Amino acid sequence: MLSKFSTLLFCAVAVGAAGAAEPLHTRVDRLVDAQAAGQPMAALSTDAEFLRRAYLDFAGDLPTATEARAFFADKAADKREKLLGSLTEAPRFAERLADALNTMLMERRGEDAEWRKYLQASCKSGKTWDVMAREIISPDYANPELRGAGYFNLRRLEKVGQQETDYPGLTRDTGRMFMGVDLQCCQCHNHLTVKSYKQADFNGLFVAFQNAKVAVPDATHKTAWVREGAITAKYDFVSVLTGVKGQTGPRVPFGEEIATPEGDEAWLVKPDPKKKDPGTPRVSPLKEIAARVATKENTFFVQNIVNRMWWLLMGRGLVEPLDLQSPLYPSSNPELMDALAEDFVAHDMSLQWLLKELSLTRVYQRSTVLPEGAAPADTLFAVAKERPLASEQLVRSFLRATGVYEAATAPGVAKGQALADYEKAFRIAFSNAPKEPELTVNPTLRSALFLRNNELVLSTVRPGNGNLVERLGTVTDSKAVAEELYLSILTRMPTDDETKEVAAWLEKYSADRPKALGHYAWALLSSEEFFSNH
């Protein structure tokens, strides 16, 4: 009797603790610490590391030297929380998130003004992920506010030369981006290694896309759009490996087949070749798919986005690879994944909320510096991971650091020197090839030549318009110069050795001091430290 009672009491206490709504970020830390039990963990990041990281992740650029000094001098115990608060309230946060979503969803397939507008407006208004996903999978091309979302499908359905329209590619990407499952292999047979991926999973999704066609603008559609056809019969497929036949109607992977009318009944208005009427389907296959993909009941949908947002801030997914969610690739911390998914759904699938919670964790705030002699497994998140910077982050950071941002965004800016020009040049130099997920951004010959010789790049470190190099030209104390250089570009104070190095450099090239300053700044800007989110 007593033991039962105490068990009940214990449960009550436990429930009470949960019921008092343990904040997600606390729960995350608890679960990560539990898994890493005993392993050495990195210390929390220094103020310098943290400040830079927070700005890059949430504003997509860097703080000024003044902002940095103020943050370092601030003695408040909660200054990091306050900073995160102000960064996530600022308009730049929505733009940063929109950039990240663009790279994730379009994988550098092209630029589209409407698409960008859609992403930015959605992020700004705090549109929840399930709504966004539905608007992207099943776009409303007639609605000027929402047609931008249709770029995801439209771009992938464009015909390239003599090649067939890439329906399999669009099918695959829908599975990858929205459910974290790459079913490409399953077009022709059941997956050879991921046993849970079946041919019917790919083809159920495929049948919904395969009658979609790119259409020219007309009375109701001001821009190119995608017209759907009707699914008039089940889709027959056969395994090229076993010869086993199969059949499916539209179906979300791993889900129930969606009943749709067949034959003539599938059409509301039958196609009429004489009248050149492509017909109107009774049911929109994409709408049916979207409704069943983008819902909290679809665990793949929820876990996919949670995993990707975790990856965005921590540099490694809880499930890796990001698009092979399956029993074969389980989450490295299932309890943690469940906690994230649960709270995310409870907060209506708000990306902004999730990112903010994650930013408050100790996991996020850890240093990237390894504890002495330790090499903990990546999956433990005992050390923060260095992450690459996207071209969008790089260009803004570059311009902020060199003090050129104001001039580039001023009205009446010289042709070829506006922010948009820099953005384009940096995107060409620093993005991955199209159709490659931008999980890492590796150094390339193009980027090396760009940094070394490109006029736009080098113009930022020549004195002018009150930029960094110009301002430093009048500062005679080399210690002050070193401080300003390092704070502006690397968001930290220089070490003693670095201060000496600056002095020696300026001494050696005293004949042309502005040039010398420019070269030193350039070296900092081209360094790995600048290019890494550490």
Next chain:
Amino acid sequence: MINPLCTPLDHALTRRRFFGMGAGALAASAMGGLFSRAAAEEIRKKEKQVLFVWLDGGMSQLESWDPKPNTVFGGPYRSIPTSVPGVHLSELMPGLAKQMHRLCVVRSLCTKDNAHSSGVERIQRGDPKTRGVPYPYFGSSIAKLMGPMESHLPPYVCIKPGSGGFRSEDAGFLGPKYGCLAFGDGLPPEDLLRNKSLEEEEDEARNALRARMNERFVAHRAPNNTEANSHVFDTARELMKRSDIFDASKTKPEDVKRYGTHDIGRHMLTARRMLESGVRFVKVTSYGWDSHGDNFNAHGTMVPKFDQAFSSILEDLAASGLLESTLVIAMSEFGRTPRINGHAGRDHWPEAWSLAMAGCGIHGGAVVGETDAKGTEVKSSGYDIGSLFHTWYTALGIDSVATEYDNHGQPLPIAHEAMKPIKEALA
């Protein structure tokens, strides 16, 4: 992250890594799993090179390597004798006729694909037995098997009209590192030339400074992109040093005249300078050979230009001694139909077509196989592209049967396993 065996092309490894290539980096990758290390070293010792001329669209064999004058499908052009008694080429190739003793013309090509989009891929990738992974283009294979030369210049480049850039897709399962660096219109890559505001000394000084900063940064961190970073900056420097390759003012006017001022002439001349500077594999691409209409005027214009450029480079490579160590290939994705269609054109014909080779390991002055009197079919058994890959590897001193790729534990042959080198084509 690798998606294992399945549908082709999209399965290329997705990490994009274009490293500058030092021998060190390559040795490291050979350890990671190619074939035997000793074999790798052996292959790399031989400083062989490749010139691969790609005539995109399908050059007509009847208007070039295998003319059939005075036959029902022969068309209006005649044939001319060459430097090899008994061998005739189209009258559109007077320059190459004089070089026939250096050439090996295979007239018995018989391949499977008559579509451009798939045919080009099949031919350039050697069309081996399907393993569910995208095979690399020949250039990428050579970049992997032989690496860059002492010059440290990129090992696989392409000079082509239109845009340049880095084509990582060429490398297939080998990984983007072995892709192709394309020079659009033979022009240098963007930002190749040292910025006018810089002198060499200060450029070196600021780069040395940058390198020191990087050393400090990685001291306490997981080694990340450091090696890659320094390699690309080094390759950039090497390429910058050789920017004269792209400097039109450095070419001799008589060379420009000899090769021709048309696209293929200029590009072929740039190719020669690339080979001379130590680029392992140089591809020259020429477009526009797909003459479904007006075939005779089209080829009447294009073949002589090709003839002028190609015979010039053969002459020059022979004169400089480079021909001995350079494998030269000129081909398309298929030939053209003997039958002349209603637009005075020829359509695609993979069933019986030709290619030409010269140089390292190749039997000069040879004709391999023959087509029937009308040129419609190959008389003996035809050769598929797999046989050519075997032949090319053998000519370069690479054992095309014993050598294998190691695709993360999956051993893969470098050429179609059921085919063999063409003995008559080899020296």
